Amino acid sequence: MATDAPATAQSDATQPAAAHPDVDPTTRERILADVAALRASFDAGTTRPLQARLDQLDALARGVRAERSRLVAALAEDLGKSRTESAITELGVVTAEIAHMRRNLRGWLRPQSFDPGALLAPARGQIRREPLGTTLIIAPWNYPVNLALAPLIGVIAGGNTALLKPSEVAPATSAALAHLVRTHLDPAWVRVVEGGVPETTLLLEQRFDLILYTGNGTVGRIVSRAAAEHLTPVVLELGGKSPVFVDEGTDLAAAARRIVWGKFTNTGQTCIAPDHLMATPRTLTALVPHLRRETLALYGRDPRRSADYGRMVSEKQFDRVLGLIDDDKAVLGGTATADRSARYLPPTILDRVDWDDPVMGEEIFGPVLPLLAVDGPDEAIARIRAGEKPLTAYVFTPRREIEERFAEETSSGSLALGLTLAHVGTPAMPFGGVGESGTGAYHGRASLETFTHAKPVVRKPLHPDTLRLVMPPYRPWKKALLGRLFR
Template sequence: MPTDANTPALPAPEHGDGAESAMRTAITADVAALRASFDAGTTRDVSARLAQLEALRTGLRREHRRLTRALAQDLGKNGTEAAITEIGVVTQEIAHVRRHLRSWLHPSSLSLGPLLAPSSAHVRREPLGLALIIAPWNYPLNLTLAPLVAAIAGGNTVIVKPSEVAPATSAALTHLLRTWLDPGWVRVVEGAVEETTVLLQQRFDLIFYTGSAAVGRIVARAAAEHLTPTVLELGGKSPVFVDEGVDLAVAARRIVWGKFTNTGQTCVAPDYLMATPSTLEKLVPHLRRAAREMYGRDPRRSRDYGRMVDLKHFERVRGLIDDEKTVLGGTEEADREERYLPPTIMTGVRWEDPVMAEEIFGPVLPLLAVDGPDEAIARIREREKPLTAYVFTDRAAIEERFATETSSGSLAVGLTLAHVGTPTMPFGGVGGSGTGAYHGRVGVETFTHAKPIVRKALTPDTLRIIYPPYTRAKRALLTRLFR
């Protein structure tokens, strides 16, 4: 993801006026109250966790209209798109987690080997404690609540920090969580850089951050002060390779949908597309046709096409467009007052062009010519590891090469974007695109600790074999045991 509008600083000494002091006091009080609630055992009972998840599901249904209005206000998001990519993803996540949570938490047995026999052992998943979720603005509902579902299911108390860059959704989320969830489980802190900085000065048992790599580094440094583990869901330039011989019409529709959904403001949106020159020449008309089919000849009038979140990001993305290379859209169609950037496709793009220097995070798709799979793989490998990579191929050998010779948070063959909303699929980055994962069972594992519990009777004391003095007989027996 691109740099957030407000970047938190590393923790600094306390100072400031009365308003800042009051804000700091309120945050520290929330932290203390939630830690006390956790220590009292409020969140340990699995039935209580399921009840909180059901309350959240009910709240999403009852607050549906308020939430969709807020998403439309912040991002120009169509109600159907909001239902699919925001509210629907979360309700599906809740249903999946509630259905399987008890079985996921069931202790699993371990064998301790002959040296400790007779003995028994099992692994039990225990809550971490108090978690902090710092959410982004691009999918401000989905990417706030999906990790919250995992945190609650894991038995934690949580402070949620929505993004101030999407203020209407931040307010709607705050209303949702304060109305429908128990304040002994979840509390919300709204605000910007000052509030985030104060939050990062507190001690948490896990910090879950979604956003830019630049701010991710700041979060990780602040967490290190308390040795707090972090989950960092970042981003990067997710590549697409279109192989020769595939159905270009279908591939174009899937690429266009994945790229221009949410106006391209998606951390796993196709960032750039590679293909051979002959494939690109045949693909361009299909891409243009797919964009017209989905958003019409004037996407500005389409109810299904959104807007840039604010003028800062509007100007940043507009500055990446080279009108001399556009075959669709371009800056001449842009409208600053409406924060409108059209679906834009650029051809003849070079690797050193500005649009290739950073994650685009907007409705601009650069097309780059490569010799074939060899060069495409090499180009991916020379960059930071992406959050996901996309391949359109009918050849199993090419699919396998991308799977084994490139590294990314996920690899999707024959589709874009849709896979990340599946609760059975772990979602997370690798290297520069992030650390840790969530969704479904993996999310519960992220917000819990796998604690081994070992049991051995005091009699008979079979461990005497490892006590000194080490006689010849003991040494011989131990040698055999440790082979």
């Protein structure tokens, strides 16, 4: 999120507060028992052997396959996702991540040698990947399978235990995830807690060895404050107003196709969705027909009837995004066909948007794409630099020098040149934000690095005792020698 104001943009959801309703005694006892059991299991060394980690990753893969129909049905109920979209953006990402991790885990865990230096010679050093302990994953509602299970893969690969908290805003998917975990995974490794604010607040009062939260900046601050009580490290996957710049000379038809797909997938409820589009007035005039045409090609004349177009997750989110639409500026969509009872908002494009319009005051997190005129790359870069650092930024240009300028002169969690959205599907790329858009990263090797500690192990034989050189007493000859060594 770019600001604290739209606290509900990425999560209606789990927003723990200092004062909260108490969890009922039975649930409280079960949650505390789950945390204690996971910590006892880690302390017993259950999760340390490599083969045990691989076996649990296999169990997760089997569970995803076995529960595929249940998960797809839940995603359709919560978010209106089609079977194909769920396969691409949710289940497919998870299974690819598991396969990538299994192929590489043994090599990534192999100790890395380093030279401790001449002063310690003779000596040898290694960097070993050490599990952190018991972790807490607080998942969001917008990609409720992907963003719950993808970090879990790294937790398991790192040799940790995990407590998974799905989002109650996607209740059908939360229940399906709970069933998957309880049916297919070893409770010595992973347990799940469902519920809302009271349950999450109780969890945050417990000591974990790492907390991963995906959501918005407001709740991210609450999570960070709670974690600080135990000096627990946090990984925060947040969001922001991810910009798109379309340069003059770009193939506008091809760019428009990728932009509208990235924007309207999951009904715009994507943390890395293009938030707004910048181009010169001349380029915008030429681009609008392409944006309209490509949206029509994807979802038809009536997206409400399209099996591939989703729904807002809740009436609360519907109302929030609806309030950002100025029908006078809509060149596609608008409020006329919106249906609150069905949580349907049409793909909407707003032209001639001003920087101080309400739609630019928060992360949109819905199917609304504002178009803003800039003088060119200089102003686009300046606008990005003037705001909070986004989770990603998108650039469409035929000029390599412009690509390099955005790479060098702007800061974002990632930069995608010539594409939207798809780049986060590769397990080879660390996914994470910077500044207001988050801290820490995961996917592939980055997951293993995030969910382990790089522990240096240094070995030095007792003889010859070369360390006597740096020990008192410091006689004149020794002072002279050390003076040369440490000058």
